[in-house]
Amino acid sequence: MTDASPAPDDGLTTRLRRLRPALIVNTGDGKGKSTAAFGTALRAWHQGWSIGVFQFVKSPDWRSGEREAFEVLDRLHTETGVGGPVSWQAVGAGRTATRKGSDREAQAQAANTAWAEVQRRLAGQQHDFYVLDEFTYPLVYGWLDLDEVLATLAGRPGTQHVVITGRRAPQPLLDLATTVTAMTKLKHPFDTNQLGQAGIEW
Amino acid sequence: MTDASPAPDDGLTTRLRRLRPALIVNTGDGKGKSTAAFGTALRAWHQGWSIGVFQFVKSPDWRSGEREAFEVLDRLHTETGVGGPVSWQAVGAGRTATRKGSDREAQAQAANTAWAEVQRRLAGQQHDFYVLDEFTYPLVYGWLDLDEVLATLAGRPGTQHVVITGRRAPQPLLDLATTVTAMTKLKHPFDTNQLGQAGIEW
Numbered sequence: 001m002t003d004a005s006p007a008p009d010d011g012l013t014t015r016l017r018r019l020r021p022a023l024i025v026n027t028g029d030g031k032g033k034s035t036a037a038f039g040t041a042l043r044a045w046h047q048g049w050s051i052g053v054f055q056f057v058k059s060p061d062w063r064s065g066e067r068e069a070f071e072v073l074d075r076l077h078t079e080t081g082v083g084g085p086v087s088w089q090a091v092g093a094g095r096t097a098t099r100k101g102s103d104r105e106a107q108a109q110a111a112n113t114a115w116a117e118v119q120r121r122l123a124g125q126q127h128d129f130y131v132l133d134e135f136t137y138p139l140v141y142g143w144l145d146l147d148e149v150l151a152t153l154a155g156r157p158g159t160q161h162v163v164i165t166g167r168r169a170p171q172p173l174l175d176l177a178t179t180v181t182a183m184t185k186l187k188h189p190f191d192t193n194q195l196g197q198a199g200i201e202w
Numbered sequence: 203m204t205d206a207s208p209a210p211d212d213g214l215t216t217r218l219r220r221l222r223p224a225l226i227v228n229t230g231d232g233k234g235k236s237t238a239a240f241g242t243a244l245r246a247w248h249q250g251w252s253i254g255v256f257q258f259v260k261s262p263d264w265r266s267g268e269r270e271a272f273e274v275l276d277r278l279h280t281e282t283g284v285g286g287p288v289s290w291q292a293v294g295a296g297r298t299a300t301r302k303g304s305d306r307e308a309q310a311q312a313a314n315t316a317w318a319e320v321q322r323r324l325a326g327q328q329h330d331f332y333v334l335d336e337f338t339y340p341l342v343y344g345w346l347d348l349d350e351v352l353a354t355l356a357g358r359p360g361t362q363h364v365v366i367t368g369r370r371a372p373q374p375l376l377d378l379a380t381t382v383t384a385m386t387k388l389k390h391p392f393d394t395n396q397l398g399q400a401g402i403e404w
Contacts, residue, residue, distance in 0.1 A: 022402050024233075031382040032228060037243075039237030040402060042244065043267030047401035065245030069275070072284060082274060129401065156370035161402060180388035181232040187382040199249035199331065200224050200242060200363060 006014060022161040023177045027136065028167035030183035037131045037163045038066045044161070045073055045083045049128035054114055054123055056166075057092035057134040064202045084161050087127070089114065108143035122156045125143070129161045136166030139173070150176055205258040224363040225355060225379045229338065231386035233382045239333045239365045240268045243288075246363070247275055251286045251330035256316055256325055258368075259294035259336040289329070291316065294336070310345035317346050324358045331363045338368030341375070352378055 024040070041051055051070070058064065067088055071122040074086035091114040107133045115138070121127060138144045150172055153162060164173070174180050196202065209212040226242070228235040237256070243253055245260065253272070269290055276288035295309045317340070323329060340346045352374055355364060376382050398404065 022399075024402075026234060030388070031226075031381060032234055032241075032383045032385065035241030036234035036238040036385075037241070038244060039234075039239070039241035039268065042240060042271045043237075043404060044401045046267035048270045049401055065248035069244045069248045069285070071319075072275075072278065073271070076274065076278065083271070090271060151314050170373040174388065177389060179390060180232060181234045182386040183234065183238075184230070184378065184386055185382075186384050187379060199246045199251055200226075202245060 008172075020162075020178070021156070021159045024161070024163040024179040024181075025169050025174060025177045026163065026165045026183060027167060027174075028184050029116075029167055030185035031188065032183045033165040035066070036131050036183075039132060039163050040163060041086075041129060041131055044129035045070070045077075045086065047084065047128075049084045050069045050126065051084055051086045051129045051131070052118075052127035053086065053088045053133065054135070054140055055088075055090040055133040056090060056111055056114065056138050057094070058090040059092050060090045062090060062094065065088050065199065066202075085126070089117070090118070091139075098150060103142075106143075108138070108141070111138035111143045115149070119152050122152060122160060124157045125160060127160065130163065132162065132164045134166045135164045136169045136173075139170055140168050145168055146172065151175075152202040162193070177193035186199070222359045222380065224360070224365075224381060225361070226365040226381040227371050227376060227379045227381075228365065228367045228385060229376075230384035230386050232387035233370055233390065234385045235305065235367040235369075237268075238336060238385075239367050239385070240272070242365060243272070243333055243366050244329060246331035247272070247279075247285045249286065249330075252328065253286055253288045253331045253333070254289065254320075254329035255290045255333045255335065256320055256337070257290075257292040257294060257335040258293040258307060258313055258316065258340050259296070261294050262292045263297065264292060264371065264404075267401065268404075281396050284404050286330070291319070293372065306343075306345075308345070310340070313340035313345045317351070321342040322364060325361060327360045332365065334366045336368045337366045338371045338375075341372055342368075342370050348374065350370055351375075358381060 026036050041105055044051055070086045070088060073083055077083045077085050091110050139146055139149065228238050246253055272288045272290060279285045279287050293312050341348055345398055356378055
């Protein structure tokens with residue numbers, strides 16, 4: 001819901017202002033970056049939009065709750081026409097592997113392959129809504145070329161919304177974004193020896 | 203995913219540390235407070251947990267994407283047994299009404315009725331996972347008694363997880379929480395005359 005405020009003097013109609021493609025970045029060291037992205041994806045799904053999710057750190061073996069829930073929603077769309085289709089790719093090697101830097105060459109290669117696929121889909125306007133989850137990490141590690149990523153995002157055709165998550169989002173990406181939220185940790189369960197648990201952390 | 207770290211010396215087993223009931227607060231003036239709550243609820247749903255959502259500002263007439271998506275997921279659970287059941291209550295008068303303070307007596311009454319129902323469900327352990335969306339506002343406006351709310355939350359039986367969203371969360375609530383994230387606005391689409399749009403903001 002928006003505040004009632006005078007119409008801005010930018011020459012755009014209300015409809016056009018509503019249709020500007022969003023580039024949303026959820027960054028910071030707190031929780032909620034990815035869950036907020038998937039919560040927004042739920043709205044997109046309900047609009048009947050085609051959704052493409054690329055997870056750049058999670059490995060294909062990682063069966064998260066959100067992934068399985070969206071696979072259920074995708075099947076529901078196929079069978080009943082409710083909502084939109086969901087395509088989900090987990091292309092990373094897992095966080096531990098990423099941190100340890102093991103086999104970085106292969107990880108960089110996987111990130112580049114996945115990004116090339118994102119580029120292909122953006123050029124073809126394959127989806128209405130993309131989640132590039134933990135996408136800042138291949139940028140921070142230098143596995144992807146930041147300038148090329150920015151140029152692709154800035155030049156994407158049509159009305160394709162993109163949500164990017166991850167810590168340490170580079171400033172030029174924030175400059176390009178339409179919405180930036182920093183999730184800041186004020187208190188974290190791991191601080192008090194709480195372990196991650198199914199249903200909350202995955 | 204958690205870091206590998208030595209087992210803490212707190213006398214709890216790994217299983218017990220995993221089962222501590224979470225009290226998660228998403229606050230701050232940025233976006234993502236509610237979407238992160240609903241993204242986490244998606245994980246809870248996938249676990250087969252019973253989910254109770256109470257929206258303290260949204261009015262019953264407001265058909266948000268997340269609400270309709272979770273109603274679909276609830277029906278899917280009923281029909282196929284996949285996921286968990288979802289009970290959704292929107293008990294507010296809408297943000298504009300809340301801001302304008304119109305009919306505050308009726309709004310305060312509605313908040314108290316809804317809170318009494320939350321108390322009843324918590325006492326009966328009716329759900330595994332609760333979202334009290336925009337619950338900070340009735341606290342800030344003084345419609346609910348903070349001490350009573352804190353006592354109810356602190357004394358809730360079993361393993362009932364609770365997520366609370368909203369700006370200006372009172373410090374005693376943060377003190378009680380297991381996880382607190384502040385969503386901070388670094389850039390907001392409304393700053394650049396962008397209007398809210400279906401699929402993104404609702």
